Amino acid sequence: MKKQQQEQLILKPEAQIHIIFGATGDLMQRKLISAYYRMMKEHMMPKNFALIGFSRRPLTDKEYKKLLHDALQQYSRNMKIDERVWQRLSSRIYYHPGNFNEAAGFRTLRRFLAKLEKRHHTKGNKVFYFATLSKNFNKIIKQLLANKVITRKGNEKDYFERLIFEKPFGHDLHSARLINQKVEAAFDEHDIFRIDHYLAKETVQNLMVLRFANALFEPLWNHKYIDNVQIIADEVLGVGSRGGYYDNAGALEDMFQNHLMQLLMFTAMEPPADLKPTSIANEKIKVLQSIKDMSTQQARLNSVKAQYTKGFANGKMRKGYTEVNGVDPDSITETFIAARLEISNWRWAGVPFYLRSGKRLAKKTTKIIVYFKEAPRILFYEKQVGIHPNVLEIRLQPDEGISLHFNIKKPGKEMHVVDANMDFCHECLFSPNTAEAYQVLIHDAMVGDKTLFTTWREIEGSWRITDQISHAWRKVKRLPKYRAGTHGPKLAEELMERDGRHWYI
Numbered sequence: 001m002k003k004q005q006q007e008q009l010i011l012k013p014e015a016q017i018h019i020i021f022g023a024t025g026d027l028m029q030r031k032l033i034s035a036y037y038r039m040m041k042e043h044m045m046p047k048n049f050a051l052i053g054f055s056r057r058p059l060t061d062k063e064y065k066k067l068l069h070d071a072l073q074q075y076s077r078n079m080k081i082d083e084r085v086w087q088r089l090s091s092r093i094y095y096h097p098g099n100f101n102e103a104a105g106f107r108t109l110r111r112f113l114a115k116l117e118k119r120h121h122t123k124g125n126k127v128f129y130f131a132t133l134s135k136n137f138n139k140i141i142k143q144l145l146a147n148k149v150i151t152r153k154g155n156e157k158d159y160f161e162r163l164i165f166e167k168p169f170g171h172d173l174h175s176a177r178l179i180n181q182k183v184e185a186a187f188d189e190h191d192i193f194r195i196d197h198y199l200a201k202e203t204v205q206n207l208m209v210l211r212f213a214n215a216l217f218e219p220l221w222n223h224k225y226i227d228n229v230q231i232i233a234d235e236v237l238g239v240g241s242r243g244g245y246y247d248n249a250g251a252l253e254d255m256f257q258n259h260l261m262q263l264l265m266f267t268a269m270e271p272p273a274d275l276k277p278t279s280i281a282n283e284k285i286k287v288l289q290s291i292k293d294m295s296t297q298q299a300r301l302n303s304v305k306a307q308y309t310k311g312f313a314n315g316k317m318r319k320g321y322t323e324v325n326g327v328d329p330d331s332i333t334e335t336f337i338a339a340r341l342e343i344s345n346w347r348w349a350g351v352p353f354y355l356r357s358g359k360r361l362a363k364k365t366t367k368i369i370v371y372f373k374e375a376p377r378i379l380f381y382e383k384q385v386g387i388h389p390n391v392l393e394i395r396l397q398p399d400e401g402i403s404l405h406f407n408i409k410k411p412g413k414e415m416h417v418v419d420a421n422m423d424f425c426h427e428c429l430f431s432p433n434t435a436e437a438y439q440v441l442i443h444d445a446m447v448g449d450k451t452l453f454t455t456w457r458e459i460e461g462s463w464r465i466t467d468q469i470s471h472a473w474r475k476v477k478r479l480p481k482y483r484a485g486t487h488g489p490k491l492a493e494e495l496m497e498r499d500g501r502h503w504y505i
């Protein structure tokens, strides 16, 4: 397709300025700057655009641009930076130092914005990106309103002001509600964008097509045919430079409450009435509502938390979690979480959902495993010839795709059965260069499309379950450990073995 044709297919955002809070943080360096760069490269940006990084560090524009350029080089997946594209982007980047607690930085931000609006002809349109800890959300909103950087809802305006909030939204149900009350009181819902970047992953969007556009799977997608579902997000990376943030969050808040629960909702939901975001969200919320409440005792029995110690991972000897910069040496924050949940509705009664995520594990893999029930134990079973239950493996990363495992006869006189595989490889069918999740989401926020953002009710419902697990572990003084580079703690295996099952490796 010619470049011009391609550009026409992408909805071009209107003129706008982005203000990033947490502009020197890990997210900006690892994900956001490469998303902006790729949008610029792929002609998805409006001509009239500017970006202001707002953070505590006293940097000049030049120093900030260098920091971003270095980050782009370090974290962009095998991408050679096109310096002409970078120049186009960097000529629109500015830095503004400020403290979230102090009015001064916000007062000067207002004046700076007015100046840049004239320079870049951005017509007053703004996107405020809260790429910072959720404990800062209310402080920033207060300053934005008090210093008239943003307009409170109900006031007439002929420009837009949108807000993007990073996950985790709050650190439990109570704190999330406090933030949401403030946000909803001050701004219109259509201007509020709550991020979970997993929603923009191709395979997550593909889940609905797989389930509801194929006659093959949906009739089997229930407790009559499915034995268990496993949702796995193993990471090889440790906590890197995010020790300070992570030690206050842990795997439950960082991955489970949002990414894993989103995957669970898409896997378990009923078909929506149509593809409108609200119809889809309604079905997802019903899943959350049907997850069985757990008493403290049940939640403890059905979950495992653990922390990694020193070990050989990803080709190198790695420090233990408590030795990482920014982490309390006596920390009892979990770097691994596994849990067994039950959904009590007609479709899923009796089917356990096992969720698991951890840092510094043996390999990076994010996948959903649908384990079908065994075929009736007749005919071939008598001979003990190695029959396995069918498994549908939905891989999000690193090798995006879907595999269906089934039994076939091995050639020869003997009746031997072996495992065969029908495989869909995303990269083989499409190009390896599909857009990254953050690129999709920032572009959607720029054009005002909320389809791939989470709703407050999903966040709320998900905290309800997550809180039950954190409550069950609150009195624990020492966490179980696992060595970096392994498959996680033995207790996670035991959680499965108790049910006569095992994790799908």
Ligand code: BG6
Binding pocket: 235, 254, 255, 366
């Ligand atoms: C982020 C978490 O939301 O997701 C990180 O804060 C985690 O700790 C990351 O590494 C994983 O994202 P992905 O897209 O690599 O699976």
